Amino acid sequence: MIQPWKMNGDKVAYDCGFFQVHVQQSASPVTGKEHPFYVLSTWDWVNVIAFTDDGKIPMVYQFRHGSGDFSLEIPGGAVDQKDGDALDAGKRELLEETGYEAREWHSLGKIHPNPAILNNTCHIYLALGAKKVSELDLDEAEELEVRLHDLAEVKQLIQQGKLQHALVIAAFQLLDLFQKSNPRLF
Amino acid sequence: MIQPWKMNGDKVAYDCGFFQVHVQQSASPVTGKEHPFYVLSTWDWVNVIAFTDDGKIPMVYQFRHGSGDFSLEIPGGAVDQKDGDALDAGKRELLEETGYEAREWHSLGKIHPNPAILNNTCHIYLALGAKKVSELDLDEAEELEVRLHDLAEVKQLIQQGKLQHALVIAAFQLLDLFQKSNPRLF
Numbered sequence: 001m002i003q004p005w006k007m008n009g010d011k012v013a014y015d016c017g018f019f020q021v022h023v024q025q026s027a028s029p030v031t032g033k034e035h036p037f038y039v040l041s042t043w044d045w046v047n048v049i050a051f052t053d054d055g056k057i058p059m060v061y062q063f064r065h066g067s068g069d070f071s072l073e074i075p076g077g078a079v080d081q082k083d084g085d086a087l088d089a090g091k092r093e094l095l096e097e098t099g100y101e102a103r104e105w106h107s108l109g110k111i112h113p114n115p116a117i118l119n120n121t122c123h124i125y126l127a128l129g130a131k132k133v134s135e136l137d138l139d140e141a142e143e144l145e146v147r148l149h150d151l152a153e154v155k156q157l158i159q160q161g162k163l164q165h166a167l168v169i170a171a172f173q174l175l176d177l178f179q180k181s182n183p184r185l186f
Numbered sequence: 187m188i189q190p191w192k193m194n195g196d197k198v199a200y201d202c203g204f205f206q207v208h209v210q211q212s213a214s215p216v217t218g219k220e221h222p223f224y225v226l227s228t229w230d231w232v233n234v235i236a237f238t239d240d241g242k243i244p245m246v247y248q249f250r251h252g253s254g255d256f257s258l259e260i261p262g263g264a265v266d267q268k269d270g271d272a273l274d275a276g277k278r279e280l281l282e283e284t285g286y287e288a289r290e291w292h293s294l295g296k297i298h299p300n301p302a303i304l305n306n307t308c309h310i311y312l313a314l315g316a317k318k319v320s321e322l323d324l325d326e327a328e329e330l331e332v333r334l335h336d337l338a339e340v341k342q343l344i345q346q347g348k349l350q351h352a353l354v355i356a357a358f359q360l361l362d363l364f365q366k367s368n369p370r371l372f
Contacts, residue, residue, distance in 0.1 A: 002331045004249050004256070014200035014207055016224035019303075021200055021207060024251060028329065035327040037251040038202040040226075063190050065210060065223040067301035070190070112350045113300060115253035117205075122352065141221040143214065145188045159363045164298045166308065170352040173359035177345045 003029035045122040046089045047076035047171050050102050050130035055150050058098040062144035072163045074171060086123035096137040098146050103129030108174040113167060124171045189215035231308040232275045233262035233357050236288050236316035241336050244284040248330035258349045260357060272309035282323040284332045289315030294360040299353060310357045
């Protein structure tokens, strides 16, 4: 039976503002030998698949500095201190990034963006009955375009490699599983 | 029409060995104003969904230092210099981490693990006709357990929140889409 590693030391080696680079010294349960592991700590994240009553999903298209390219995504962001919880953060991000509010919210699950190097969780929500109620309210370094797609188009964009964000693709897998268990909602 | 940002500077602020933390200075196409962006550069990754001829998927269960917990995943890792390409890396990782080789390989697509903060691509492969041919061949700080699950079990584990790795969940979404376009293979 496989055992957990024992963390003997943890220090912040570099602070990037919205994430911190930690060096952890952890001992193998098998050999007892210590190894260094680099881990990033950051806030939890939230992502929202919203549907209008006529089956359109408000999505955001924006330039991403990691890939150096544009990325088609669902609205989302960090769960921060002004949010009561991840659901509040989801409602806030949907409104800020797309101008939509929704009637009915369901959790699709919680996933690890990358358990090897990130310490955080991403909360995925489904929002039904979404309606445009306001203009966008973006952060200073945020520029994005809202695009509406139906679910069949999203699946096609994933298959064509035009939607490549792993967290977004994972959210649509969770949606599929939720739909199968809750057919009456759709 | 939304425009790309212009990178005016890029320096490595901290080197973690298998990834480097960059600070990029990039100018908004709208305001012209420069903002700092933290980006991690690292190798491409590869992940493999393999099936034995009787429908079992060899998976790996291991302790992950980011989440500080165990994680159920498909075999995979970094595409490194000893690999000719991502497919070679997939074959190597499947063999090293599970001891399996496979008869038939298909690309399921390329995704971005996190286009906001990571510069790399994760290549996802499907391997059919997998067979156990050897023992595991692990790196010094790698300890893992091989577990066999069929596809229905994997879907259930995702739905129950017992399989939470975003890249793995995304790989199964790509598999679903591939299966729909290639029903004869399954």
